[in-house]
Amino acid sequence: MPYEILEKRELGSSGAIYEMVLHTPLIAKKAHAGNFVLLRINETGERIPLTIADYNREKGTITMIIQVVGKSTKLICNQNVGDQILDVVGPLGNKIHIKKYDDPIVVIGGGIGIAPCYLQAKELRDAGNEIITILGARSRGLLIWKEKMETVSDQLIITTDDGSEGMKGVVTDPLKKIMQKRKISLVIAIGPLIMMKYVALTTNGTGDLPKVKTFVSLNTIMVDGTGMCGSCRFSTIDGDIQFACVDGPDVDAHIVDFNNLLKRAHRFLDQEKESLECYNNECRALEQLKREVV
Ligand code: FES
Structure with missing residues (x-):
């Protein structure tokens, strides 16, 4: 259908x-x-x-x-x-666990990762949680769903790399400040792998900030989404292997071996560019043919 x-x-x-x-x-x-x-x-x-x-x-x-x-x-x-x-x-995929936490939840969205953050923030807020949202983008023009995120946030903080909207900087800057001032129950981060890696490093308790349970979404590394292609496999810091489409897409940020994942992150980029180029050429050829027929 x-x-x-x-x-x-x-x-x-x-x-x-x-x-x-x-x-x-x-x-x-x-x-x-x-x-x-x-x-x-x-x-x-x-x-x-x-x-x-x-x-x-x-x-x-x-x-x-x-x-x-x-x-x-x-x-x-x-x-x-x-x-x-x-x-x-x-x-x-596994839906996230929704419950009422004692302290606020920080939801962090970077780039296109802001979109999946919306539903997580909404369902957690509907369960009575206080939601502090941090959105990050390279510049104002790449910031999506700001107004929508406002509707599900008790506090909204924006960061841009170039300072064209909100604070100039990265999402971990306000995250650190919040963690210094308040007890946080949970952090959710969805966005580029490098952003999620640094959020995980901020909340894993190895620095001078307390450890906070953190989930990241590995949705962007999935290919067929059925557990068969193996593309979404990731190593844990204990050396185990998990699959984002089966065990996630939302997983405990502190078990993910981000360095290993980052090495494999762009392995299909050349093929994607090539197929897009072929498709664009086909489209152009079709347009030309149509013009000639008319
Ligand atoms: S996306 Fe293919 S195994 Fe998970």
Whole structure:
């Protein structure tokens, strides 16, 4: 059964990030923070795992944020309202554990990782928790869902690398200040691997700050999302192997061997660039053919 795109909008000013709302009533009914879906645009399309960034059970919709990286994400982002996606499977992955904590929770989103933070902050706040949100981006134009995050945060702090919005600096700057002043129950960080690594180093209790339980999402390292391709495997500091799509995507930040993960992080970048280039060339050739026929 194909799934209709009900809404589509571009986010930020990069021209590469889109928000899409899909009509998927059965998935919307069961979705929770932490879940993802597998999406296949057509018969020959590859499966793409995407985090459920929001859901509306009444309308039967889920929202996803998609960044154009390779051919498949470009194909999806080229779809418009009213178009259909062939397969959407989910919700998959482990939902996060929701409970009332004694002290505030710090939710940290970096770049496109801000989107999955929204649902986690929302469900935890609905459970009565105080949410302090820190959002980080390279510059103002790359900051997404600021207003939406405001609606689920008791306090919102923005950092940008260039200082074009909020504090100039990185997300761990305000995190350290908060941890110096207040007791924190939980930290959740979703964003680039390097950001999550430094959040984990800040909260692991090895410096002069107290240890705080911290979860990170390894959604970006998943490929087929089914536990079969092995792409999302990561080493723990004890030498065990886990899989983000089976054991996560949200995992204890303090067990992840980030140095090992960072070494493997960009291994498909060349192939993604190549397939995107081929797709762009095909599109240009098709446009040329259309012009010649007309
Ligand atoms: S994404 Fe393939 S095994 Fe997890």
